[in-house]
Amino acid sequence: MLPVMKIKLDTDSFSIIGESPQIREVFDIVGRAAGSQSTVMIYGESGTGKELIARALHLNSPRKSKPFVAVNCAAIPHDLLESELFGYEKGAFTGAVNARMGRIELANQGTIFFDEIGDMPPALQVKLLRVLAEREIDRIGSVKSTPVDIRVITATHRNLETAIEEGRFREDLYYRLNIIPLTLPPLRDRKTDIPLLVNYFLTQFNNGTGSSKTISDEAINVLVNYSWPGNIRELANFVERMVVLSIGSTITPRDLPDKVLGEVPREKWAPLANDSESEGNPAQILQQSLKQSFHVGIPDEGINLKKLVEGFEKELLIEALEKTGWVKNKAATLLSLNRTTLVEKLKKLKITNPS
Ligand SMILES: Nc1ncnc2c1ncn2[C@@H]1O[C@H](COP(=O)(O)OP(=O)(O)OP(=O)(O)O)[C@@H](O)[C@H]1O
Ligand SMILES: [Mg+2]
Known part of the structure; x- marks a missing residue:
């Protein structure tokens, strides 16, 4: 990863980043x-x-x-x-x-x-x-x-x-x-500044939210290739969103939206959960494979969000229960839930042990 070079025009107030x-x-x-x-x-x-x-x-x-x-x-x-x-x-x-x-x-x-x-x-x-x-x-x-x-x-x-x-x-x-x-100059004409700016905003938003997210070199490359029509303001807002929404401690291309990924097919960045060669933490891999399997698009006649999300939740709950032999404590831990929350969800979604 490239080092951040801060050019401070006035040390009291703010930094203006760039070395292009x-x-x-x-x-x-x-x-x-x-x-x-x-x-x-x-x-x-x-x-x-x-x-x-x-x-x-x-x-x-x-x-x-x-x-x-x-x-x-x-x-x-x-x-x-x-x-x-x-x-x-x-x-x-x-x-x-x-x-x-x-x-x-x-x-x-x-x-x-x-x-x-x-x-x-x-x-x-x-x-x-x-x-x-x-x-x-x-x-x-x-x-x-x-x-x-x-x-x-x-x-x-x-x-x-x-x-x-x-x-x-x-x-x-x-x-x-x-x-x-x-x-x-627009940001697309000084692409060498993009990694510096990304890291600068990452540090700022990490400090602001108490998180410690990093970004992979691959993801930075994708960001460098995007055209940033809204320039630095768009980049700053984007990094803020990534810090809040990305799963896992490292932002990878798999976390980036299609608009930014551009022509590069998402699959290139999306190793499936059973791909032993894949990098990234299991939560990221799971999120990506779920994104792929649930990427159905919204038809003109619309969807029933509540029903779809419940179906999605039900599948994950059952998978966790099956994996743990229906031991609720263990399944709750796997899902990062309290046992009581899990029990409430099972009741609400009418999930019972079939055996
Ligand atoms: N070189 C830079 N280094 C760090 N932050 C920057 C840099 N340039 C711009 N920013 C940040 O990007 C955001 C947009 O900058 P600014 O408001 O100065 O742009 P602007 O050209 O006035 O935009 P607009 O035309 O939309 O008013 C601000 O949050 C600013 O702090
Ligand atoms: Mg302005």
């Missing part, structure tokens, strides 16, 4: 741009780490002890965005019972991060341009301007040049925001 040439280039630009006042525009698909990099820029800047304020322009309804950003004076509009500071003012002396800047409505683009040029803001309903000292970082997952051509994004604002462009 593509991510090293990003680290290099972050290192050089962090100390400046220049605007940075971060490009990247969803889940590539845009917000993480924005925070890294802030935490490596002289402003690091001041606020980092993130605003998602796509998540805040357009009619609320102006008051969110600029704040308002008491009585500025119906419902403005008290004056309120906007997020730009809250970021004073620190950094403001406009996520999905391409979604900022045109009227606000003009106002933002003024903030950048004049270094002051006008709260809604205020007669005087308030000076602000902010560093601006933006992010977008789409091509803003198209938005400019279509008249949805102001070209003058674009040039002001795009002084330092920084492109985050």
Whole structure:
């Protein structure tokens, strides 16, 4: 298994993992741009780490002890965005019972991060341009301007040049925001980072859940070959799910879903329980062979889940009882159940000793 190499841009808060040439280039630009006042525009698909990099820029800047304020322009309804950003004076509009500071003012002396800047409505683009040029803001309903000292970082997952051509994004604002462009590569273009990230998230989720799961090299290879359309966010969520759901202490290809296994037939990774050459612990092998025998798919007319699961449970209970000569204590141990739970289940499922 590959060692985890952590690249810490700021030791206090988080690690940004990666050693591929593509991510090293990003680290290099972050290192050089962090100390400046220049605007940075971060490009990247969803889940590539845009917000993480924005925070890294802030935490490596002289402003690091001041606020980092993130605003998602796509998540805040357009009619609320102006008051969110600029704040308002008491009585500025119906419902403005008290004056309120906007997020730009809250970021004073620190950094403001406009996520999905391409979604900022045109009227606000003009106002933002003024903030950048004049270094002051006008709260809604205020007669005087308030000076602000902010560093601006933006992010977008789409091509803003198209938005400019279509008249949805102001070209003058674009040039002001795009002084330092920084492109985050999708995970599929930096596959060498996948093993590092998998191990990093594995350690995190193990620590969080008190488990100590590991992952086999074979499983890592499968993950390296998957395309990760949701990038690092998808990978992190996936590892979390594996830590919770995989059976046995080692995650193997047999634990991975078909989507991730891709073209590789599951059987390649699925030695049956009687395959003496097979590796993996018996619970994993059993789970896999059960998966195979029960993989019937759900027909259009649906299934009766309760009935199917009961049938499945009944078969396993009978097998355990037969194996132990119907000695309930032993069968319960085999199934990791209390004796009383086993007895209740036998009663409920009407299982009796035939002899
Ligand atoms: N290089 C990395 N090392 C460790 N964790 C990372 C790395 N890049 C991203 N992450 C983690 O992946 C998740 C997604 O990152 P982030 O939110 O920064 O992506 P994003 O590009 O802003 O996504 P979206 O477009 O969906 O908003 C976060 O949990 C983040 O901590
Ligand atoms: Mg984001």
